[in-house]
Amino acid sequence: MEAAKAYVVRLLYRSRPAPCKGDILAKLEKHAPDVAPLDGDRDEGMLAFVRSAPLYEKAQWIASPAPLDRETRDDAWSEALEQAWNWPAAREVVPDCKFEIQIADVRATQMPAARRLRMIQQIVAAILQSAPCDAIFWTSSRSFVSPDDFLASVDSLEEHPWLAPGAIHIRQFRIVEYEDGVDASLQDTLVDSVGLTPLGIPDVQCHFRGIDAQLVAPLLYRAACNLFETGKVAAGDAVAGIRPGQFWRHRGEKSLAPPQRTVVDITPNGGQKSGVRE
Numbered sequence: 001m002e003a004a005k006a007y008v009v010r011l012l013y014r015s016r017p018a019p020c021k022g023d024i025l026a027k028l029e030k031h032a033p034d035v036a037p038l039d040g041d042r043d044e045g046m047l048a049f050v051r052s053a054p055l056y057e058k059a060q061w062i063a064s065p066a067p068l069d070r071e072t073r074d075d076a077w078s079e080a081l082e083q084a085w086n087w088p089a090a091r092e093v094v095p096d097c098k099f100e101i102q103i104a105d106v107r108a109t110q111m112p113a114a115r116r117l118r119m120i121q122q123i124v125a126a127i128l129q130s131a132p133c134d135a136i137f138w139t140s141s142r143s144f145v146s147p148d149d150f151l152a153s154v155d156s157l158e159e160h161p162w163l164a165p166g167a168i169h170i171r172q173f174r175i176v177e178y179e180d181g182v183d184a185s186l187q188d189t190l191v192d193s194v195g196l197t198p199l200g201i202p203d204v205q206c207h208f209r210g211i212d213a214q215l216v217a218p219l220l221y222r223a224a225c226n227l228f229e230t231g232k233v234a235a236g237d238a239v240a241g242i243r244p245g246q247f248w249r250h251r252g253e254k255s256l257a258p259p260q261r262t263v264v265d266i267t268p269n270g271g272q273k274s275g276v277r278e
Contacts, residue, residue, distance in 0.1 A: 004109035004200035007116065007140050009124055009166070011133040011147075012097035017065060019101065019131040021047060027126035032119070038062075047101075049123070055115065059108035061123050068100045075258075080142045083171050090144035093135050101127060113199040113228065118161040121154050138166030141195030162228040168195045170217050170224075173257055175207065190256050191216045193224040197261045201227055206248075206266045207256060215242045223250075223266060233264050241269065 011017070022043045028035045038048035038060060047063035050056070084090040103123055108116050124136070128147055136145040145166040157164045175188035191213055192205035204223045206216055219242060223233040233239055238247035246269060253265035 004113075004116075005140075005198045007105050007108070007120055007198050009103045009120060010137040010139055011101040011103070011124070011127060011131075012068065012094060012135040012137060013099040013101075013131075014096050014134050016099050017101055017131040017133065019047065019063070019065065019127055021045070023130040024126045025049075027129055028122060031122050047127075051119075055111065056108075056119070059111060059116075059119075060106040061103065061108075061119065062106060063101050063103045063123065063127060065099070065101045068098050076139070076142050077137065079171075080137065080144050080169075083142075083169070084144050085170075086165070087144055087146045087149065089146070090135055094137075094144060097134055101131070101133070103127070109200065113196075113201055114161055116199060117167060118158065121161055121164055121167075125151060125154050136166060138169070138195070140198040141166055141169040142171075143169035143194070160229075162225055166195075168193055168221065168224045168228070170221050171257065172213050172217065175256075189213050189216075191220050192255065192257055192263065193220055194259075196224060196227060197259070199228075201231075202252070203255070203261060203263045204233065204250075204266060205253075205255060205257070205263045206268065208268045211242065211268065219248075220266065223264070227264065233266070239266055 025037065025042055028049065032051055034052040035049055036052065038050050039045045049061045081091050081094060105116065105120060128151055133147050136147055136150060138145050143166055150165045154164050162168060171192055171194060173190040175190050188207065188209050190205060190207050193203045196203045204220050206220055208216065223239055226233055233250055238249045241248045248266050248268050250264050250266045252262055255261050255263045
């Protein structure tokens with residue numbers, strides 16, 4: 001298992017945001033009464049917060065407003081727009097954004113993954129209620145999220161934060177391009193998850209051919225959720241496949257798509273698996 005990393009979320013705006021620190025604190029205190037401003041000022045100053053409970057003792061959450069730097073629109077940004085299956089409108093909204101508030105946790109990597117994710121979600125929700133944004137770039141899962149969809153669901157998922165928009169993103173890639181005339185069912189496809197690794201949990205991937213990717217994506221999403229909730233993709237050494245009585249084995253491997261990381265690779269049965277596995 002790889003070490004947890006900084007967790008980052010970027011709120012994107014067409015117009016310059018004006019978040020109110022006092023309002024944000026008031027909203028956070030409804031969920032976390034021990035939250036406090038890092039600089040001791042409840043009304044002005046930096047948007048940085050700490051908690052006094054022992055579980056959160058060393059952690060900090062910092063929100064930094066700034067103009068949106070075009071240099072930060074990297075390959076991950078472009079890929080996220082291409083893979084915006086859950087919010088296609090992102091492709092129209094995001095290019096118009098000129099400002100951002102970047103939210104990151106500091107010294108929080110030792111926290112339990114669910115608590116850590118939930119705290120980030122609470123920070124995001126509190127800022128959105130003070131300064132509504134036009135789009136969310138969930139950097140840690142390489143996904144664009146509708147602010148309305150996030151706010152509509154986040155409070156109801158307090159016990160299961162991994163189900164909230166942005167927590168786990170399922171991607172699809174075509175690995176091999178064939179010339180015209182070749183049976184499309186033989187095309188190699190990769191489906192993987194992004195979003196778990198920054199929290200110290202392995203993501204999942206499946207490299208296959210001759211299967212509809214729309215059947216594999218839900219399987220990987222369930223496996224990713226199981227990893228988050230229980231630490232395992234399944235009770236044994238195989239997961240239920242896409243047909244009754246079918247079981248696909250899994251093991252740790254290096255990821256086939258960036259970002260480079262160790263993932264749980266789920267292998268289809270027989271001729272439907274793809275790639276070299278020793």
